[in-house]
Amino acid sequence: MTDSLNDLLIYLLPLLGFCVLYAGAKARTQRKNLAALNESIETGMTEPSSLHPVINVNRCLGCGSCVAACPEQAGHNVLGLIDGKSTLVGPSFCIGHGACAAVCPQDAITLVFGTATRGVDIPEVNPDFESNVPGMFIAGELGGMGLIRNAIVQGCQALESIRKLSGIGQGDGLDIVIVGAGPAGFAASLGALSHKLRCVTGEQDSLGGTVANFPRGKLVMTAPVEIPLLGKVNFRETTKEKLIEFWQAAEKKTGVKINYRERVEKIDRTEDGFVVKTDQRTYKSRAVLLTLGRRGTPRTLGVAGEEQTKVVYKLIDPQEYRGKKVLVVGGGDSALEAATSIADEPGTTVAISYRSESFSRAKQKNRQRVDETAAAGRLQVLLSSQVKNISEKQVEIVQGDQTHTLDNDAVIVCAGGILPSPFLRDCGIIVETKHGTP
Ligand SMILES: Cc1cc2nc3c(=O)[nH]c(=O)nc-3n(C[C@H](O)[C@H](O)[C@H](O)COP(=O)(O)OP(=O)(O)OC[C@H]3O[C@@H](n4cnc5c(N)ncnc54)[C@H](O)[C@@H]3O)c2cc1C
Ligand code: SF4
Numbered sequence: 001m002t003d004s005l006n007d008l009l010i011y012l013l014p015l016l017g018f019c020v021l022y023a024g025a026k027a028r029t030q031r032k033n034l035a036a037l038n039e040s041i042e043t044g045m046t047e048p049s050s051l052h053p054v055i056n057v058n059r060c061l062g063c064g065s066c067v068a069a070c071p072e073q074a075g076h077n078v079l080g081l082i083d084g085k086s087t088l089v090g091p092s093f094c095i096g097h098g099a100c101a102a103v104c105p106q107d108a109i110t111l112v113f114g115t116a117t118r119g120v121d122i123p124e125v126n127p128d129f130e131s132n133v134p135g136m137f138i139a140g141e142l143g144g145m146g147l148i149r150n151a152i153v154q155g156c157q158a159l160e161s162i163r164k165l166s167g168i169g170q171g172d173g174l175d176i177v178i179v180g181a182g183p184a185g186f187a188a189s190l191g192a193l194s195h196k197l198r199c200v201t202g203e204q205d206s207l208g209g210t211v212a213n214f215p216r217g218k219l220v221m222t223a224p225v226e227i228p229l230l231g232k233v234n235f236r237e238t239t240k241e242k243l244i245e246f247w248q249a250a251e252k253k254t255g256v257k258i259n260y261r262e263r264v265e266k267i268d269r270t271e272d273g274f275v276v277k278t279d280q281r282t283y284k285s286r287a288v289l290l291t292l293g294r295r296g297t298p299r300t301l302g303v304a305g306e307e308q309t310k311v312v313y314k315l316i317d318p319q320e321y322r323g324k325k326v327l328v329v330g331g332g333d334s335a336l337e338a339a340t341s342i343a344d345e346p347g348t349t350v351a352i353s354y355r356s357e358s359f360s361r362a363k364q365k366n367r368q369r370v371d372e373t374a375a376a377g378r379l380q381v382l383l384s385s386q387v388k389n390i391s392e393k394q395v396e397i398v399q400g401d402q403t404h405t406l407d408n409d410a411v412i413v414c415a416g417g418i419l420p421s422p423f424l425r426d427c428g429i430i431v432e433t434k435h436g437t438p
Pocket of ligand 2: 055059060061062063064065066067085086103104105106107108109
């Protein structure tokens with residue numbers, strides 16, 4: 001009897017030990033996932049920006065395949081198991097790879113746009129990427145197909161459809177105006193060059209679109225793709241910097257011309273094409289390809305000197321500003337985060353200007369950080385103030401009856417953005433607002 005009890009214990013004890021370790025690991029993971037979910041809720045980061053998974057909890061077995069498959073999981077908690085069910089714990093970090101849905105053995109994941117609380121406008125396009133406005137085409141993330149490779153493929157396919165339009169290569173205007181030089185617009189511009197189309201590409205910012213705005217060193221997951229004039233490009237896993245360098249080299253090698261810092265503001269239909277008005281010129285074109293993504297257009301200040309390259313509308317890397325005199329304009333979370341993170345860099349002199357009398361729109365955590373940084377003498381806060389003029393080495397800010405003239409190397413304007421939907425509607429394009437349903 002004692003021998004058999006001993007035998008039983010020999011087998012039972014390791015099993016028990018394993019069960020205890022497993023339960024401990026599971027509890028730790030659950031705590032980590034709950035913390036990530038709570039942080040998303042507390043910081044208001046609960047709305048996914050693009051295509052994202054909705055998990056059917058009745059079907060989910062909690063196997064975790066989706067968690068392991070998500071390529072963004074390396075940098076953040078995007079998906080996590082809570083109470084044995086997969087949960088989108090970091091919705092704002094989801095960028096719509098869709099790898100989770102592809103691996104789920106239960107078909108428990110559906111990929112959708114928008115949520116019950118935030119609608120996402122998807123324009124109507126036919127299989128040739130032409131919208132309801134004849135001659136106006138849409139490709140890339142704007143049309144609902146996110147990810148770099150998809151955007152490139154669609155940009156090229158839309159260009160091929162445009163080539164088949166009547167009137168291309170005839171008349172005295174352009175064949176095509178491409179709006180935006182992200183992956184979709186850049187690939188389409190190369191396609192237009194390879195077919196010798198008369199093309200202008202207007203880009204309000206810089207080459208690379210959303211990719212150029214990724215944080216420094218971001219790991220980029222993509223897949224091999226065929227690009228006009230470049231042939232097969234074999235990127236799978238790379239960094240933001242390497243991808244941008246590659247595109248810049250391609251731009252140089254092919255001689256493709258992109259008009260940077262030129263924003264398309266209005267498109268009117270004519271009898272045989274379009275009149276495209278930018279903030280600099282007016283073009284007459286047979287077709288238009290909208291590859292403007294979903295980030296929208298940053299709000300500008302509308303002051304003299306704003307056109308200088310030292311004025312930008314997003315902070316990408318605080319380290320860039322080491323040793324510099326920087327003005328941040330705005331009072332939302334992104335402005336406060338930009339000002340304080342730059343002030344943390346050695347040798348910086350930072351001021352923040354905001355037109356209201358307090359930062360009441362921003363989160364408590366960021367307001368506190370501003371107070372602490374200002375109290376430490378590392379940040380000058382100018383409330384109820386407005387930028388009046390930006391010169392090469394200085395900025396003028398009016399506050400009440402006082403004018404501050406600050407030495408300045410860089411201005412970062414964080415005044416929010418205008419989403420593309422009003423622009424699309426103004427162009428006559430029909431959009432459908434999706435609220436998280438398939
Ligand atoms: C944080 C983050 C991480 C991501 N990581 C990955 C990843 O690892 N792998 C992956 O495949 N995808 C990733 N994506 C998604 C990918 O970046 C986008 O799907 C892709 O860039 C879409 O390309 P696009 O050309 O359609 O649009 P965009 O890249 O958004 O480019 C649109 C361009 O149009 C310009 N524009 C807009 N309006 C105007 C106008 N009126 N006039 C002139 N120009 C205008 C904009 O300035 C912009 O340059 C990520 C996205 C985010 C936000
Ligand atoms: S892969 Fe499917 S079944 Fe497995 S955890 Fe994710 S949603 Fe649930």
